[in-house]
Amino acid sequence: MYRMLIVDDLPVIVEGLVKMFGKRKPELELYQAYSAHQALEVLNRTRIDIVLSDIRMPGMEGTELLPEIKRQWPLCKVIFLTSFDDFHYIKDAISGGGFDYLLKTESDDEIIRSIDKAIAELDAQAEANRKLLEANFRSRKAISLLQQQYVNELLRGKASLAESSVRTRIRELEMSLSAELPVYVLLGRIDSWGGKGTLEGRKLMLYAVQNIVAETLRLKVRLASSEVDGWNVAWLLQPTDPNLEKGENSPNEAEKNWFEWVYEELDAIQANCREAVGLEVSFAIGPAVVRWDSLPEAYDELLSLLWGEQGTGSEVRLRGLTRLGAPRSSLEAAKTKLANRKMKKIGLLGHYLENGEKADFDSLLDEIIDHAADENRSGFVKLEVYHSLASVFLSYLNQYPPDGKLAAQIGLDRLSHADVNLSWEELRSYFRKLAELLFDNRDQPAAQDEHIVVLRINEYIDTHLAEDVSLAKLAGIVHLNPSYLSRLYKRTAGIGLSEYINMARTEKAKELLKHSAYKIYEISAMVGYDSRLSFIRFFKTNMGMTPQEYRDS
Known part of the structure; x- marks a missing residue:
């Protein structure tokens, strides 16, 4: 709703106009004043969009009021209504920023047309401003999304890791990091979604976690972050203190103190995530700087650490036992990449479960179990697979809560407490039967x-x-x-x-x-x-x- 102020030293004119506009333009919120000084009092306490003012008034003329109106409300449309058909007044009114000029002898229809022109211009300006704000917002949002996408590509080895390429992209994406310096890698895992079951709700929660980390560490850390797979968030960190940005092989005492400060702040971040947005979050951080060309290996190591035996439980804080990014054998790197592909496939099970694609679900579940069993490693692999599969089902149940009867059949306690004594075939049988139960009960409320x-x-x-x-x-x-x-x-x-x-x-x-x-x-x-x-x-x-x-x- 637009607000219009009517100003004239003759009350009969003001009241007549108020009555006329009340009938002809009920969508306007009307204000009135009987002098320029009274008008200023209204303008000082209320945003006014249109002023319909007499030009000649005692004490202060309308042309003197005009600059005061424009100073306070630059977009306000000022229309002068006068009984003086004088070019001098017309010139002063229009050159000073007046929108229109009418004689008091004009018909009501002419006055209404002038007001409609003012409203149309206000609408056009509002629409232009809205589009500009939307464009700026989209631009900022696009930059943010591109930054996250780039971090994701760096960690997965899908972007060039050459220093010149990194430097160019960091500059193009307006990131706060320096390509000439190495980074620390921090990885976070959502342990509990706090009832946020929808995809949209989860994305908002992941965004909230990124904001909490950025706000908590902002005084001493420059960072960039990215959601990596719907459950994890990764950060690249550099100290803000230029004295710590050497990236030497043996970090000095100040750099060690900085790292310990970051590590201790993870506890406060976990508390803030729990209290502010109802999420339980675990973290793993590399203990030393990582070269840009070693980021994929560093990420793989942290991912294995966080989702492995040491990462079992909620709100854990882990630091790597070795210097991340150090050279590893090709066999170790291959094993890590293989584990990552397995975890991606486990995430795909959730898609099949949600969309009722039972055949695809069963086929992929068999592939995952067979592959993990063939690795013939310790119970750690089985525990990792169990937790990953359980997370898929818990995610589905958060989004589609079961009734009491179905919940009893599911046996939620087995989902939240891994049984490492199960054989691979028992594990396969349990999750297959659980999936069949959910597929059979899709979209079937009483x-x-x-x-x-x-x-x-x-x-x-x-x-x-x-x-x-x-x-x-x-x-x-x-x-x-x-x-x-x-x-x-x-x-x-x-x-x-x-x-x-x-x-x-x-x-x-x-x-x-x-x-x-x-x-x-x-x-x-x-x-x-x-x-x-x-x-x-x-x-x-x-x-x-x-x-x-x-x-x-």
């Missing part, structure tokens, strides 16, 4: 439960119209997949969710218009519309009249 879901959704919509009532939000409320909730709602209620939301907004708006003194723009916000004009269009489409016409009827 009929009475469907009605409860619809009632709960309706109750939430009715009491939260001013808030987020998107499909994703509503799905999170009842812990269902958004597309499945949409189908369930329409099947059970007989109408679509969007139809019910529109009905609820219309009924709430009608009630407020008839039985409250709230202004139109206030009612607009109360039923979930940030834009008054959008609300007016919505209401007229549904009721055949504007909100003001409905209130007056």
Whole structure:
């Protein structure tokens, strides 16, 4: 809603204009003043979008008021209304930044047309500013995404690790790191999602963890980070103190103290993640600097450490036992890459489980178990596979919580407590039967439960119209997949969710218009519309009249 101030030393003119605009332009929020000094008082406490002012007034003329208006509200459209058809006043008004000039003898229609022109220009400016802000936001977001993608590519060996290439990319992506200096590698793993089951919710949580780390370490650390596989986040760290940026083979005492400070801060970061966003996070950090061309090996070692036997449990803090990035045999490097490919495949099981692709799930599960068993290594491998498979199922159950009967059949305690005494065949049999149970129970809630879901959704919509009532939000409320909730709602209620939301907004708006003194723009916000004009269009489409016409009827 735009605000308009009417200024004239003759009350009869001000009151007449207020009455006319109240009828002809009810969407305007009107203010009035009987002198330029009174107008300044209004302008000092309220943003004004349009000023309709007399030019000749006692004490301060309209042309003297104009620069004060522009100083406080540069985008304000000032229209002068005067009985003096004098070129001198016209020239001063327009050259000083006035928007338009009208004679008091003009018809109401001419005055309305001038106001409409001002509103149209304000709308155009607002739209231009919105697009500029969106462009800036997209640009910043794109840079951030490209930075994360580059870190991911560096860690996986998919980007050139030559110093010249790294230097160029770091400069292009405006990263705070220096290509001439080595980095420390930090890896984080989400141990518990705190009920954040949806993909969107998890991405937000991973973003929150990155922010917490950046904020906690910002005084002493320059960093870049990236989500690497939906569960892990990796950081490249360099000290901000130039005296510590030597990258020598034997770190000096100051560098050791810096590393110990970072390591101790991980405890505070874990506490902040737990308290602020409800996540349990484990960390593994390399004990020494890593050359850029050794990043993939350093990442592989930390990944194996964090997901291995030492990393079992929640909120662990680990530091590498050897200097990361040191030369290793080709056999060790091959084993690490093989383990990483295995973990990627385990993550793919979650996709098959969520999309009901049973044959693909069974085939990949057999491949993973057979490959791990053939390695014929210690119980550590079995423990790693068990935890990785359990995480896939726990993720699915977080997103699609089972009812009591199904939960009892699943045996959640076995998912959270690995049994290393199981043979490989017993492990295969357990996870295969668990998958069959979930596949058989997909999208099969009891009929009475469907009605409860619809009632709960309706109750939430009715009491939260001013808030987020998107499909994703509503799905999170009842812990269902958004597309499945949409189908369930329409099947059970007989109408679509969007139809019910529109009905609820219309009924709430009608009630407020008839039985409250709230202004139109206030009612607009109360039923979930940030834009008054959008609300007016919505209401007229549904009721055949504007909100003001409905209130007056």
